[in-house]
Amino acid sequence: MIKRPTFHWLMLLALPMAPGLVQSAGTGGLIDGGIDTITEQVERRAEALVERKMTERTRERIVNADELPEQLQRQLSELLPVRTRNGDTAFYEARQIDGSRAVARQWLITATEGELDLLRRPSVTILEQQKLEGLGLTVVRFRVRPEMDSREALQEFLPELSERLDRNHIYRPQSRSSSSVSKNGAPAVSSVCTDSVRIGMVDTAISNEHPAFSQAEIVQKPFLAVENHTGELAAPRAHGTAVASVLVGASTPQTQPRLPGATLFNASVFYEGSEATSGATLAHLLEGLNWLAKQNTSVINISLTGPDNRILAAAIKSLQQKGPLLVAAVGNEGPAAPPLYPAAYEGVIGVTAVDNSRALYRWANRGEHVTFAARGVDVPVAHPNGGQIQDSGTSLAAPVVTALLACSLPRWGKEQALEALIDNAEDLGDEGRDPSFGHGFLDDQSERFRNQPAG
Structure with missing residues (x-):
């Protein structure tokens, strides 16, 4: 900043x-x-x-x-400058006082057409106004001068709208390359159900030409356009490819994916940053969620985290009212880290990661928002350049729970599907729900979950 x-x-x-x-x-x-x-x-x-x-x-x-x-x-x-594929600087990532990152001097607000007049002042430049019909929100993105780039200044400047504005925050994917191979080996994956389910995910792009997806039905759409630039931001592929392979990928031609009958809708919102990092602006994340809201999905997998944000909270609440269950990784910032979002929002199903011995992933966030634990350490996943690697993180545990819910919802309503998972969770840690494992571990490869009949 x-x-x-x-x-x-x-x-x-x-x-x-x-x-x-x-x-x-x-x-x-x-x-x-x-x-x-x-x-x-x-x-x-x-x-x-x-x-x-x-x-x-x-x-x-x-x-x-x-x-x-x-x-x-x-x-x-x-x-940090973020550049388009053409090498033009699209915007700057700026570190904030609380440690989060956001697009420098950019803010978002939910406003009506009439309220836009309040923003038309010399110290504000309106960059974009979007009607996100799938979310039921109209969002305005604007830039402020340096002296206005704080919540305190904007509260004084726009008192009527201050509760409906927030920064254009940056959100990060939640997996890390494993440094070693699991000693116990990863269990073979079998399909959870063969239903024709529709699931969504918001992530990086997917390398759908990978052999693991030869039988998969994947529909993806990029949301990486930048105003005043002809080129888009560069789209990384590793994280989304890994998460998608947990959901609909086959590790070998002889094995089945967890959801062989699924149609996976992927909103590609992450840009490629410097030093092999990637991020998603809140503005692009909202566009992706808006598109997913229109795809009639039963569950949306969100393997990314970032700070609490008023605009994101409103979008999540709207999505929940429209129907799909939201499953989110709780994050890999460590036991002492504060809650990360959207997993920490009320009603979102937060998922943590354990290894093959059911030990908690050492970098997993803790908190009352943890709902379930699933395998997420040394997980074999598809690599965008071909072949497989092993990755770890809460990002790779979340799609396991997404798959289980997608298979349950054709037969039960949302509340019954969640209750069924709670009843079948293996209690780990302290008795009952706890901040480390939530309701417990979901072994999707156990007999109680595998090859569920169609509803």
Whole structure:
């Protein structure tokens, strides 16, 4: 997040690069609001300077203390450019005070057409207005000047709308490559049911040309467009391919997937970041959830986490009212980490991971929002470049529970399907529901779950 003092320093550098900029505005232009245009152009030039400095120094990972002010050094490390496939900078990821990341200076708000007039002020630039009919929401995305880039400032600036706005946060996938192979080996996977179920997931793109998906029915749609750019953000494939292989992939031609009769709808919302990281902006995540809401899915798998967000909370509540059950990974930030979202929202089925010995994954989040545990350590998954690897994480446990629910819902309602899973869960840890294992471990390969008859 770039603060005002830094921009003042950067403006001094940017102004000489724009000779005649102030002169061309003229007195009348300033009176008519031309000063806002000048400020906006100077800020853009300042941001360009920041990006250039970052690009020059990132290769060496060194910023000499005598070259830049101390404050700018700190902020350079907290800003990461995100680029399109064409190499253009689409936006910056900015680290927030609470440790979360968000698109720098971008906010979202649920507003009516009439309320948009409140946003039409010199310090606000409206970037996009979307009517998300599947979610029943109209969302406006806007950018603010550096001095307005805080909740406190916006509460004072927009008191009527302050409870319906939040940052354009960044959300992350929740799996990690395993560093070792499980000593006990992974159990063979059999189908849970052969019903023609419709399930959704929001993730990275899926490499559906992988042999594991040769018999799978996968429909996917990307949500990676960026305003003012002809190209989209680059789409990673590893995480979504791994999660999809747990749901509908066959590890060998001789084995069946968990859901051989399923149609999987995947909303590809993650962009490829720097240093092999990936993220999804809330704006793109909302577009993906909106599309899934229209696909008549019974369950939606969400193997990503991030901070609490007013707009995301509203979208999740709307989805729950429309029908599909939501299954989400609880996260891999460790036992002491705070709750992550959307798994921690009320009514979302939060899933943690255990290994083949039923020991809890050491990086799994804990909390009252944990509903079930499933296998998620050293799981064989499809790799986008072909073949298989072993991954670990709550991301890979969530689709196990998604598959079980998808098979139960044709026969029972949502409440009965959940009660059936609770009754069949193996109690681990403290007696009853606990913050580590929830209601307990769901072994989808046990006789009680495998090859359930059609409803």
